[in-house]
Amino acid sequence: xxxxxxxxxxxxxxxxxxxxxxxxxxxxxxxxxxxxxxxxxxxxxxxxxxxxxxxxxxxxxxxxxxxxxxxxxxxxxxxxxxxxxxxxxxxxxxxxxxxxxxxxxxxxxxxxxxxxxxxxxxxxxxxxxxxxxxxxxx
Amino acid sequence: xxxxxxxxxxxxxxxxxxxxxxxxxxxxxxxxxxxxxxxxxxxxxxxxxxxxxxxxxxxxxxxxxxxxxxxxxxxxxxxxxxxxxxxxxxxxxxxxxxxxxxxxxxxxxxxxxxxxxxxxxxxxxxxxxxxxxxxxxx
Amino acid sequence: xxxxxxxxxxxxxxxxxxxxxxxxxxxxxxxxxxxxxxxxxxxxxxxxxxxxxxxxxxxxxxxxxxxxxxxxxxxxxxxxxxxxxxxxxxxxxxxxxxxxxxxxxxxxxxxxxxxxxxxxxxxxxxxxxxxxxxxxxx
Amino acid sequence: xxxxxxxxxxxxxxxxxxxxxxxxxxxxxxxxxxxxxxxxxxxxxxxxxxxxxxxxxxxxxxxxxxxxxxxxxxxxxxxxxxxxxxxxxxxxxxxxxxxxxxxxxxxxxxxxxxxxxxxxxxxxxxxxxxxxxxxxxx
Numbered sequence: 001x002x003x004x005x006x007x008x009x010x011x012x013x014x015x016x017x018x019x020x021x022x023x024x025x026x027x028x029x030x031x032x033x034x035x036x037x038x039x040x041x042x043x044x045x046x047x048x049x050x051x052x053x054x055x056x057x058x059x060x061x062x063x064x065x066x067x068x069x070x071x072x073x074x075x076x077x078x079x080x081x082x083x084x085x086x087x088x089x090x091x092x093x094x095x096x097x098x099x100x101x102x103x104x105x106x107x108x109x110x111x112x113x114x115x116x117x118x119x120x121x122x123x124x125x126x127x128x129x130x131x132x133x134x135x136x137x138x
Numbered sequence: 139x140x141x142x143x144x145x146x147x148x149x150x151x152x153x154x155x156x157x158x159x160x161x162x163x164x165x166x167x168x169x170x171x172x173x174x175x176x177x178x179x180x181x182x183x184x185x186x187x188x189x190x191x192x193x194x195x196x197x198x199x200x201x202x203x204x205x206x207x208x209x210x211x212x213x214x215x216x217x218x219x220x221x222x223x224x225x226x227x228x229x230x231x232x233x234x235x236x237x238x239x240x241x242x243x244x245x246x247x248x249x250x251x252x253x254x255x256x257x258x259x260x261x262x263x264x265x266x267x268x269x270x271x272x273x274x275x276x
Numbered sequence: 277x278x279x280x281x282x283x284x285x286x287x288x289x290x291x292x293x294x295x296x297x298x299x300x301x302x303x304x305x306x307x308x309x310x311x312x313x314x315x316x317x318x319x320x321x322x323x324x325x326x327x328x329x330x331x332x333x334x335x336x337x338x339x340x341x342x343x344x345x346x347x348x349x350x351x352x353x354x355x356x357x358x359x360x361x362x363x364x365x366x367x368x369x370x371x372x373x374x375x376x377x378x379x380x381x382x383x384x385x386x387x388x389x390x391x392x393x394x395x396x397x398x399x400x401x402x403x404x405x406x407x408x409x410x411x412x413x414x
Numbered sequence: 415x416x417x418x419x420x421x422x423x424x425x426x427x428x429x430x431x432x433x434x435x436x437x438x439x440x441x442x443x444x445x446x447x448x449x450x451x452x453x454x455x456x457x458x459x460x461x462x463x464x465x466x467x468x469x470x471x472x473x474x475x476x477x478x479x480x481x482x483x484x485x486x487x488x489x490x491x492x493x494x495x496x497x498x499x500x501x502x503x504x505x506x507x508x509x510x511x512x513x514x515x516x517x518x519x520x521x522x523x524x525x526x527x528x529x530x531x532x533x534x535x536x537x538x539x540x541x542x543x544x545x546x547x548x549x550x551x552x
Contacts, residue, residue: 013442015293022289023195027162028427057161061199151304153431160427166289299471300441333437337475
């Protein structure tokens, strides 16, 4: 299974009055991580959308383990948990890029749809992308 | 069980290039809803923090059902799913404020801690708040 | 001159590690305020866009006077500083909704364009909207 | 004069329903750019704050020239426009990292203060930082 790592420098505007990264921003880090994961496989979102494939978010979850501080460099690891004909589940881990300390774990699931958000079977409409994801999932 | 409703007008800066509210913002709507829920019970976050009680987020989840559009008025319903000695689970529903259409469901769980994020038993450190939450949970 | 006031409750996710509202969020408050200002004149953005009129931001500025704290209720006052054939300047003041203390002042300027962001003369393409804005500016 | 360049990959959550980066996010890009500019001079914000020097934002302005699209790689150039005893002005340009196309120009000004936001003269409280900034400004 491919585990892709994306490094992110925490920004001041992502912190809150508790002096730590606001919990909603982890959901954004997950998005950045899966975007870079797909890019690393040769399919930027842009290229996927040009192939007519959209991946709206169906569910998202996060489990917070340890606060992230301002200016910390984090490493977000992303992998495919399950690839099905019309949907995809991803797993995430957020760690300190240097110490490896675990900050959070998460998941997201996505449908494959066309531009009008009508579900499609990825294998049929974009077999090449399906193959690439299949390979990364194994 | 008390189900508290908070109305929110969707802002342009909350939309994304798909023309809909970005999924990360639902997590922020949940926060607004639980803040107003606590305020409605007589305990604004501010007042809780002044009582020395903090409620860091332990987990969060969202299930997206239907896109929210710009300028839509939404209604976020929040209730206590489970109150324990040192933690709390909340449930959420996001609906169109006028048609009642369900946009999303969600949950969050929180620990009770002191300022230094050390877990505390709410019943002991703030029995009055515990009583108010207990009543709202039933 | 019409001065329209919009009340906003400051959210936790808008604060930063200094314990105050992050300065970038004032620009978002300005947007909320001008949206409500236009709505109060009978022209929500939605309705303007349906009339084929877009108002992209050309410039924005803010002058910060006093920090805004979490959970504060603020009042954002918005008015038309100058209405021209193809553009519009707006002024803003951010105040505490209760004490009136001045937190910030700001401006934004906007072009009138069609959907493809090609400049248009508002007076010609949407004389009714032009009339309403003209009246509010005087 | 030192002109420091920071590369930023535009995120999906930074776009809006017009399909472009929301104008408020440029203010955040400016912050990222000045943070990296200071880091490149040996003074991360963290290190400055540990030296007891804070730099609250006094004013900010942006002039929008051309929309930024999702997934674009931008380059934000930041430099010192004026260094005074108790304040600092910075200039910014946002360009496409590959074509160099100008997206926006901006400015920000900052006071030097202590932790309690009381103005201080940088030259006196932190002569080393003052010297570094002076050199970068020339």
